Amino acid sequence: MAACACGRGSSFAPMDCATGDRLRARPPDGTYFRLTLKTPPAIRIGRLWMTPKASTAGHDDAFRLKYSGSGSLIKQGTVAVQAAVTDFLKQEDNPVETLPKGDSWSVHKFGGTCVGTWERIWNVAGIIVNDSSLRKLVVVSAMSKVTDQMYILLKKAENKDDSYEADLAQIHKRHTESAIALLKEGTELDRFLDTLKSDVQNLQAILRAVYIAGHCTESFSDFIVGHGELWSAQLLAATVRKRGLSCTWMNAWDILVVDPTTPNQVDPDFEASVKKMDAWYSKNATDTIIVTGFIASTSDNVRTTLKRDGSDFSAAIFAALLKAKEVTIWTDVDGVYSADPRKVSEAVILDTLTYQEAWELSYFGAYVLHPRTIMPVMRYDIPITIRNVFNISAQGTKISSYVSSNAETSLHENEPEGCSSVKGFATIDNVALINVEGTGMAGVPGTASEIFGAVKDAGANVIMISQASSEHSVCFAVPQREARAVAKALEEKFHRALAARRLSRVDVIPNCCILAAVGQRMASTPGVSATLFSALAKANINVRAIAQGCSEYNVTIVVDQQDSVRALKAVHSRVYLSKTTMSVGIVGPGLIGGTLLKQLNEQAATLKEEFNIDLRVMGILGSKSMLLDDRAISLDSWKHLLKENGEPADIHRFTDHLRSSNSIPNKVIVDCTASADIAKYYYQWIKKGIHVITPNKKANSGPLDQYLRLRDLQRQSYTHYFYEATVGAGLPIISTLRGLLETGDKILRVEGIFSGTLSYIFNCFNGEKPFSQIVLEAKDSGYTEPDPRDDLSGMDVARKVTILAREIGLKLELENVQPDSLVPEPLREGCSIEEFLNKLPDYDEKIEEMRAEAERCNEVLRYVGIVDVENGKGSVRLERYSRSHPFAQLSGSDNIISFRTKRYNAQPLIVRGPGAGAEVTAGGVFCDILRLASYLGAPS
């Protein structure tokens, strides 16, 4: 496309450029005019826009010419660009460029890490070029560490340490190498290197003077350190131009005017600054300005800086000067986290925050923005977005006046309101509480003023205050290192009141931590405090003091320092995780445990999506090795991981690991062993608030006193203990019994075939195969206990009878149930499972005789268990039943259990079905996990 450059007055030269090009012409008289060609082609000259007529779009000589400000049409028709420009320039009222303000501007700020290397500067230039805003102002910090290095070399010069020269040379080298890498060659590079060299020479002279004088004034110091920004801004501007976008760099020393208020603070002078900026723009009109962060001048034109977080502040001030539509603070994190992610791995990036929320969070130590930074943009309601320069796909956190709840973006709609109004959490560590107490304070005006006057005199900073409305005590928090001095100052000030007992004491409670929950909607939401305090109570964390300001933007809680991280995790998880998120520990990944892990893996996604139940297996413990994971073990590869990454089994570490997963509200251990030793841990686990689920019968059929102690503990706590699979595997035996009992029925007798193994054996034992072979089949089918003698001895059935009897309320010991053992006497003890199975065929004859004898009477053998409630007894025995008896009608591993009760008297309630096997048993255990989830509040 043929086009032209233009200039004010009569001096401009025609140029060629193509559609999509943007360029700026600098006429010989030093004034600036810009020519911008966009797609669809459009040309702007000064404040004039030229766009092709719709009918001839794409042709190079058809333009409408209008003022960009007013949009009024000046000329329309087919004109040559040069002619149009000439027309325009001939106009007498040819307008002078003034700085436009408003929505057309977007402001970006890139911190030191964003421009730490030449590759990063290149990347930043790409972000600027790709921003489609009409106008952009980009604030840039010095390359990472340069400001600190400047301060250090300055100190060295003051201390007559010659190595400052080498340090400066190093900084010079770093910028030179970066410039060469970015700009390669040509006038841009030459110009930058010349400037850099001359600046460095000046600095060498200044530093030499400092070296000789042994002192440097603050304004000199500010002048010296501010060079880092000067260089990065010029280098970035040159790089942006190299990447094809016209831009001009701006030195904030010439623009920003500030009034120093305290040694660490300055107030911007907006009026003076905007005048300077207008003047600058009239000479340097451009759509893209790259400006130095951090630096400014006083009204006397003395160089200064904006102090801490200076570049963020620069961006906010420039945004306010321009009344920009938005500010983007580019950094190296994806946004503002709901809590420190180093402490809470579950912390999430917040989509939005209000100015006040950002303010509160940063006060409490979260990295957001310094409140001072927010003020200029708040004034014009300009949103600030914090984004990650290394992950531009992340949307970042937008800080504005818009009030939202985290529920709008979040995971669990089923949570109560009280949760979603809390946005973030932060802690201030190492504080001490000072408690001033005494009856003489009530109703005495000025006491608080005297207390805080003394604190001020001690030079301490009060972080929070809490006073009971009875006025008998005032409690406040100060940094721990200031506590002693504060207490001393108070004791001195109130020594008379203390002596007269009007004040009883001034206490220092050291080693505390402040936990703040922040959220603007907390103000109008009932239940927020209750939610937080119940989360802390559940995590067994003691609350020392509480404060909530009238603004209700935050609730501040003081806890012991040692509980700091646990407290943070507990409240965070209560708000950000589904309350049915469970940390699951599996003990015994054998047949049942392994099948359960497989079922969990298959069903996890559905449970999460449809029922908001989030199950995370965080530990697997075998007898020799264990696998722990802070987040969740991959259930696709747990076997491989356990083998490859497993560590020696240690049940205490396993328990601690699960317990310390404080970011997860609920913990459950599923014991899938047959071990009595493991069952002994249930008591401790429940005591620690860990729920227990098991198919292992050892705890409930073990010593009666231990069983009763366990049940007592569990009933007093809010911790659950489920064991449905201990009787009848996945069949609903325990739950049926409980349903009958809890609804007031009276159980008279429970009777049935409780062993899947023995059921299978006698269902198949019809004379065709030897007894020992059928035992092997039962084992191979996964029906038997790890040691099949537990089944054949009747002990497994005896345990089930004991469990049911106790459930009904009988005080039965396992020893009271004497089962008929089918294990031949010589094989009962002293031989391994393998030896037992090998030798069992030697004893087939005896049991075959029993079977044949029964058959002769048209009867079958069945192994039954009975709970005789009326007589308080349990029994287990091998019986003969006629072929027509229901017990003779079973197949496979079927269990059949009949409940004769007051309500089900004439006809008992019968439950029947497969009562052993990996899938049905693991399914029964899984049901208990879901039962637990529903007790914890999962939707039904």
Ligand SMILES: NC(=O)C1=CN([C@@H]2O[C@H](COP(=O)(O)OP(=O)(O)OC[C@H]3O[C@@H](n4cnc5c(N)ncnc54)[C@H](OP(=O)(O)O)[C@@H]3O)[C@@H](O)[C@H]2O)C=CC1
């Ligand atoms: N099979 C069935 O149909 C039913 C079984 N049950 C019950 O399920 C439980 C499991 O049976 P099943 O899976 O067949 O047994 P397995 O022998 O297949 O698995 C037991 C697991 O427990 C582990 N284990 C043993 N002792 C310890 C210990 N001290 N610490 C950590 N881990 C240990 C074993 O680890 P390692 O391999 O490393 O030794 C193994 O992984 C039993 O209590 C059983 O009564 C309940 C109802 C039905």
Ligand SMILES: N[C@@H](CC=O)C(=O)O
């Ligand atoms: N070995 C047991 C398994 C279930 O408890 C049985 O056979 O019933």
Ligand code: NA
């Ligand atoms: Na069951």
